[in-house]
Amino acid sequence: MSETTAPASPHTDELLGRYESSLLGVFGRPTLVLEHGDGAWVWDVDGRRYLDLVGGLAVNALGHNHPALVAAVSKQAGQLVHVSNFFTSVPQVELAERILGITGAPEGSAVFFCNSGTEAIEAAVKLARRTGRTGIIAAEGAFHGRTTGALALTHKPVFREPFEPLMPGVVHVPWGDVAALEHAVGPDTSALVLEPIQGEGGVVPAEPEFLQAARRLTAEAGALLVVDEIQTGVGRTGTWFACEQAGVVPDAMTLAKGLGGGVPIGALVTFGPEATALLAAGQHGTTFGGNPLSCAAALAVLDTIEQQDLMAHVREVGDHLQRRIEALDDPRVTGIRGSGLLRAVTLAGDWSAAVTAHGRDAGLILNPVAPDAVRLAPPLVVTAEQLDLFVDALPGLLDLAERDAT
CATH class of the missing domain: 3.90.1150.10 (Aspartate Aminotransferase, domain 1)
Incomplete structure (x- = not known):
């Protein structure tokens, strides 16, 4: 399996030593120093080849060094990389339209661009808070990010406990338990946030009946159903979005990871005018979200998935x-x-x-x-x-x- 070429310099051990002396150790010591890639293969700085079966944690949708992504990023970098949110750009508008098209979102839907999945979740939390209710329901085993708002939705104690107290009002229900959902969703619920497949929780799919019950219960309670498609979206499960397979249309959807094919981008999609109207001008924002470079990359990813x-x-x-x-x-x-x-x-x-x-x-x-x-x-x-x-x-x-x- 391994393929060895002339060793590069500096070597892995040297670079890992430099890593440990210069980067905050939140990820521990990396196992490899990767230098380049092609398709599903990557090479480290010592010339060893590896089959990448993790894809940057579901990020590298088109693999490494895909010509369509390289061309789109190169072209856009030579035109316009960033503009402030006082302005917009052609790639930003085109990408928003494209996402609304592939989600099948109804008239009055909209997209907010950010830089990562956890930022998309933070936007969803603010959307939920604008309902005037404070209760948010997530699932046991869920992972929705590590910033403090998203961390309140994430379930694993080892992530949460060092930073408590977290945002109040969040409860976690057993995964896949419709009866528990029925008990938890009520008049104080602003949103129910679910992954169609719990990725960090062990790649554990929701039964269609669980997602369908989530849709029914939130609609009856006047709460938002937020589907976290950060890991499952953009073709990862064989459809554009995993919730399609259960026939569920949410009130909001979060995207990131595979959307940019490796270029950082996240998105919150609101479905319909009622959800869209919850966030007004000045109530949320970001400096880098929706920049022309990341939007051009995402358009290339979506185009390639469709064309191929x-x-x-x-x-x-x-x-x-x-x-x-x-x-x-x-x-x-x-x-x-x-x-x-x-x-x-x-x-x-x-x-x-x-x-x-x-x-x-x-x-x-x-x-x-x-x-x-x-x-x-x-x-x-x-x-x-x-x-x-x-x-x-x-x-x-x-x-x-x-x-x-x-």
């Missing part, structure tokens, strides 16, 4: 991956969950960290999303043959993980 029929490809190779995993007939592999190219391979033991480490040594970039689950979120352009490299390697990686545990 990548959503059909995602469904095809995602189904291929599922069949191959199920055909392994290895008792240490208990299943595969998720949709399209957002998947978790589940294991019979807490081996995911060891599988990831040994996979990296073998030239595979994986993500141990849970102790017993390995997440895959490769570029949408990944091939079935490339996914087979992982499947074929997995039994051997598990052999090594079991050996480590003894």
